[in-house]
Amino acid sequence: MKKFLLLALVLPILMFSQEDEGPILTVYQFTLKEGHQMKFNEGMEKWKKCYVDNGGKTEWNVWSRLQGKGSVVGISFFNDNWAAFDEDSEPEVSKKCDALAFEGIMPHIESAETTVSRVMPRWTRETPTNHPVLWITYFDVDNGADFRSVVNDVNSVYRKNAKDRMGTWFNVIGGEGPDYFVVSTFENFAAMDEDNDGPWDYYAKEHGEAKMNEMRNKFRNSLEKSWSYIYRRNDNLSHNNN
Template structure:
């Protein structure tokens, strides 16, 4: 796993310019996800700073779109900014509105940030549904594996079974390419309009696959799964529309 090293200034500026998650995942794209930990007791100041930056950016005809997700569990007060780029070349584009609002970033946002952690992943459209535009929540599961090719084999087979039964995939898969030493290898994001949607009772992926191929063949795939999986964890995130664009 490679490590990308960016100063906090360069990082925040560049991240504000990534695009919103596209509705369609027909081709592979680049996902930039950024974890921003806000200092204790300074959430209101951070929010106001981002609002002012957003206002400045729009007044200067900024064209970029971004989403800001607020993590609902875990340690600290953490936000994730997430966006898609069609390719690496798109990151070369200059944004004059960004430069015009640098002072706001410097004075009203950065003083309230405790830590920043950036990651870049590749979308996996062959296993993924489209992103729901009215999604206000996402449930994200992360996976550490030591045999990526074997892990992909599992999600390919199980995702295919889910789509055959339900008509579509359940979430959006990504494979991480750049990030720090604690960056996971894969991520599954499931969008929801409201919390109540998470109460829907559905067969587990394991049950769906087992019903399709039988217990003996399914057991072979589960052996591959447990052989490659090192760790997994999950959070839910709530979209903050006021500081998204």
């Protein structure tokens, strides 16, 4: 949402690249107060009903993080371009529904963080998915040139062999945290048990084990660190037409 519930934090856009012209993703990530998950959900449901009943147009997804410290919820939505950030944030809807956000949602939030990133089409699957389970891997990059070189090379092989299993790559714009992340989607948790060849497997088949190990070491050495989380969509709190 362009200015979700008026909870949107003022985001300093420190820098961004025109290299990738995919849609722009905004994520509001909330760490909830201990024991407040149910109250937060109730508040979100009331606000969502008000928003939809009053003709709100923005679509979003709400995600619950499975691992890590605390109870973390992510709210994600896309804009086509930067001009969308200039648009009015549905003032009539806000007038009718903002009080529900301040009364029913904000009191249950311990901390909030905003991330803006852009889809990288050249590394990303061609056909979007709407699956409810996400595996997101984040990369804090130390050597950007080596990182991009390896991902370009490996992903070109992966696309030839398993384009329907490719993830969606994002370039993070400014702020703190990772430089890139990739989202792999699953129809359900059982799908995570499937034993499929991954990008490195296909690269080894095409270029040999020695070359694969060389590229994997180059990739690892390009990183400061990497980490992953699994998220599950809450359809009751999400609002989309898919």
